[in-house]
Amino acid sequence: MSILDQMRGGIVVSCQPVDHGPMDQPHIVAAMAQAAVAGGAKAVRIEGADKVWATRPHISVPIIGIVKRDLPDSDVRITPYLEDVEALADAGADVIAYDGTNRPRPLSTSELAVAITALGKLPMADCSSLVDAERAVTEGAQILGSTLSGYVDAPTATDEDMPDYFMVRQLKQLGLFTMAEGRYSSPDRVREGFVHGADAVTVGTALTRLEIMTSWFCAEAPNG
Numbered sequence: 001m002s003i004l005d006q007m008r009g010g011i012v013v014s015c016q017p018v019d020h021g022p023m024d025q026p027h028i029v030a031a032m033a034q035a036a037v038a039g040g041a042k043a044v045r046i047e048g049a050d051k052v053w054a055t056r057p058h059i060s061v062p063i064i065g066i067v068k069r070d071l072p073d074s075d076v077r078i079t080p081y082l083e084d085v086e087a088l089a090d091a092g093a094d095v096i097a098y099d100g101t102n103r104p105r106p107l108s109t110s111e112l113a114v115a116i117t118a119l120g121k122l123p124m125a126d127c128s129s130l131v132d133a134e135r136a137v138t139e140g141a142q143i144l145g146s147t148l149s150g151y152v153d154a155p156t157a158t159d160e161d162m163p164d165y166f167m168v169r170q171l172k173q174l175g176l177f178t179m180a181e182g183r184y185s186s187p188d189r190v191r192e193g194f195v196h197g198a199d200a201v202t203v204g205t206a207l208t209r210l211e212i213m214t215s216w217f218c219a220e221a222p223n224g
């Protein structure tokens with residue numbers, strides 16, 4: 001079955017612990033990914049080539065790989081460099097996602113999509129808008145994600161905000177595999193994502209950022 005068909009109609013679990021937190025370690029991410037698959041995830045999304053390496057031997061479902069960087073002169077964070085693409089491909093990612101915005105950046109979205117395709121991997125554009133997605137289609141992306149909706153213009157979205165269902169509808173109309181991603185923090189939201197046309201829904205924080213999930217529950221306790 002193709003990578004897209006393996007993911008279609010299913011949940012992708014983004015196994016990205018809180019940066020520099022106690023769970024932000026390759027062997028823990030590998031364990032999270034295995035647990036996600038045991039729970040029914042049809043794919044996982046993993047940050048860092050080292051964590052993709054650590055996970056690949058343990059699961060057979062598709063891995064969406066990204067590298068996140070803090071660049072001094074660009075707001076782009078997700079997979080900005082060719083070396084990131086190459087490292088993720090070597091580590092065994094099946095899909096490589098990249099920031100699909102047109103913000104100033106070291107390498108263009110078009111160059112990234114071409115490089116990912118040349119390595120035999122599927123390019124996924126993490127988009128912030130319909131405009132990003134339309135450009136991604138012309139550049140050869142195979143998956144359009146609503147990942148960056150709400151995170152490009154100030155004020156940025158918080159985990160409590162609703163997902164951008166409207167954007168999912170817009171992406172789906174472009175005819176490519178559509179990934180609903182960003183703030184799908186409950187089963188109800190996931191159901192709604194599919195109602196709006198998603199081919200798959202990615203869930204991150206609500207499943208794999210234990211510090212944040214804990215804080216949601218603590219907020220309801222009298223002593224915080």
Ligand SMILES: CC(=O)N[C@H](C=O)[C@@H](O)[C@H](O)[C@H](O)COP(=O)(O)O
Pocket residue numbers: 014016066147148151181182183184185202203204205206
């Ligand atoms: C905006 C950005 O950098 N998003 C990142 C992309 O990889 C991750 O931090 C998110 O956790 C992921 O997209 C899943 O979303 P949520 O955690 O809301 O379920």
